[in-house]
Amino acid sequence: MTDLLATMTEARQRFMDLVAEVRPELHRYCTRMTGSVFDGEDVVQETLAKAFYALAEMESPPPLRPWLFRIAHNTAMDFLRRFERRFVDVAHDVEVAADMKGVPRSEHDPDGAQVERALELFLALPPLQRSAFALKDVLGFSLEETAKTMDVTVPAVKAALVRARANVAASGSGSVHTGALDLERLRQYADLFNARDWDGLVALLGEEARVELVSRWQRRGSGAASYYSRYAEVAAAEDLRAEAGLADGVPSIAVYRRGSTRPAYFIRLKWEQGRVMQIRDFYFVPYIAEEAGFTTG
Secondary structure (H helix, E strand, O other): OHHHHHHHHHHHHHHHHHHOOOHHHHHHHHHHHHOOHHHHHHHHHHHHHHHHHHHOOOOOOOOHHHHHHHHHHHHHHHHHHHHOOOOOOHHHHHHHHHHOOOOOOOOOOOOHHHHHHHHHHHHHOOHHHHHHHHHHHHOOOOHHHHHHHHOOOHHHHHHHHHHHHHHHHHOOOOOOOOOOOOHHHHHHHHHHHHOOOHHHHHHHEEEEEEEEEOOOEEEEHHHHHHHHHHHHHHHHHHOOEEEEEEEOOEEEEEEEOOOOOOOOEEEEEEEEOOEEEEEEEOOOOOHHHHHOOEEEO
16 A cells, blocks of 8 residues: 555656646636636646546647647536536537627737737636637647647637637726635744744644645644644745735735845635634745736735
């Protein structure tokens, strides 16, 4: 059993090394689809898990990048079906767009600055339009690559792009609903982190707290406290500093390395009755910090 687990761990690490180059681009697409850097990473994690187990059943591996994007697209669409019921039915939207004939081709693609300003409006777009816009206008896929990734026709992609660009152009600046914030608790956590008061942070943990070092491991209950043993060394070696605020509108802890004015990564906390019940630490997925905007609370 030990040998089997070691073999599986080694195979997983080889797979993660193989996909490392394309992973940030996958995350960028999934973030545009879900509207959140954190939900986008969840979709990436699910995508990679599906791909890893699928490879074990294949005689020869497919071309990696387009294959991973097809899995990511399907996984993101499943996410939207589960959590975004307010959008139109996805299958119906695909059929309608695929049946459209004679849609005029847009003569002017938006420039990079226009695309970036338009990203905040993604949540107002139906899933098909959002996917086409993200793949074609944000990631630079060709029409054919976009159609293959989405498993629709090129005319369907063109129709979705025309609609998406029109909707973006007609929309005003979007707003992000952050919900109820508990920034005071985040500040308390950041202050203890910066003081290297690991015992104080352990005291904040609930009995059944779950800690996830994203893409590496998870701990629950009594094992969760061992998470801070790692930080006793890492925080000192990298001179880490924590600050409470909003990452793309989501209450988060931003962690900075020595001399940097940009977050290196984020930590998200879930509280219940004043105790920390969940920690998601994105130390090993730093590209999230490159995608997200952070404002101090």
